[in-house]
Amino acid sequence: MSDSIHPLRTFLQLHLASDDAAVSNLPFVIQFLSPQHPSTWITRINSLVHSKDPGARWAGLSIACQIALFSRALMLENARNWVGAALPLFSRKEEPVPTLKAATRLLIYIFSVAIDTPEFQRQIASPNVPKFSLALTIVAENHPSRELRLLAIDSLSALVPLYATLHKTLHGRLSALCLRQIGVSAGYPTDSSLTRAASCLYSVLPATGGKVGSTTLWRKSVDEVMVLSWASLHALRTTFRPLRQHQSLQEDPMVSIPLNVDRLRGAVFALSGLLEYGQPRPGPFNCHWGLWLTSAKHY
Structure with a gap:
């Protein structure tokens, strides 16, 4: 299907024309995504992913994750670009929680689904999975957002069995x-x-x-x-029972x-x-x- 008659072209011209429009129209746009995407659509999504505006990055990462769900071929084609844009976000102290959530979901899906592709493993997964896991570990240890910490721990639970040697x-x-976390602190x-x-x-x-x-x-x-x-x-x-010698009097x-x-x-x-x-x-x-x-x- 050519770009000129593709239905997503309308969304590109009206709903994703600007960064602000992409953020506002994201829930509506995601409902109408399909397995086929014109090249201009992918170009626009990549520009959102690399945007300096955190809201636009959130929209771009969210749409990229949906595209990956629809099309494995497009995911593999754009994986290097998306991983390169999403991974550095974890080192930014002021990055909003929704953007980090979207980046986590996108990366965990990419690394989980493409595990059976040797070339992907060698060029993308092996160099980046340890960095991603370390970033998730730091989030799970220190981030103030409970939901993000929970997502980080769940993501690590999925990654460790898939890339066991990389987590040694x-x-x-x-x-x-x-x-x-299991032991709980007073x-x-x-x-x-x-x-x-x-x-x-x-x-x-x-x-x-x-x-x-x-x-x-x-x-x-x-x-x-x-x-x-x-x-x-x-x-x-x-x-x-009666207090024993080894028990603390302050207990x-x-x-x-x-x-x-x-x-x-x-x-x-x-x-x-x-x-x-x-x-x-x-x-x-x-x-x-x-x-x-x-x-x-x-x-």
Whole structure:
């Protein structure tokens, strides 16, 4: 279909004529996207993606993600351009949250769908996935937006199994991130969605060890979660007993009980994910207490 008669040409002339128009008309434009796109349309989307205006970048990245969903060929053709525009956004401190969300969704889709293309893997994925994962890790650790942190953790959970060897250097940092979220800290509100997301990420981290090392990492992860589980359970079971010497006199049951219940809940989520882990792992696992903890999800 030629550009002169393509229906998207009308949208290009009227709804995407300026950056402000693109932002205002984005919800309407996305409804009418189709698998076929004229060359002038792609050119305009690329100009939006590289725009200096954050709103226009958000619109361009959102439309680019929809185009990638419709056409694998167009995605592969423009992947280098889109990745090159989206990845640097994470290093800008003042970048708006909606733009970072759109960039995350676009990048995670590109890196996930094109994994079976060797040329794409060599030229685009291998150099950029570690940078993207590091950026997501920083977001998950420090960003004030809860929704963006949750999206970053979920994205890492999808990327790690696909590019396990590329995440080997990030294993320690990601593991610490997950354990902090699962373990909960006194004085911080518990977020069950973030805890579940961190547990899911924690359960796939053993894959970074490869065929040989994943077994050791899986066992180490289970041991760490069981230590947290036992400590939380012990604190709850001894709450109403006479004070023991090893217990702190400053420990307030009004704080320690909810705190340890939250820690136990997080450990349950993590242990459930590890027991469902799909990679080869050691033989029989004595999971009597693990199964008991798994059944305690109502806490």
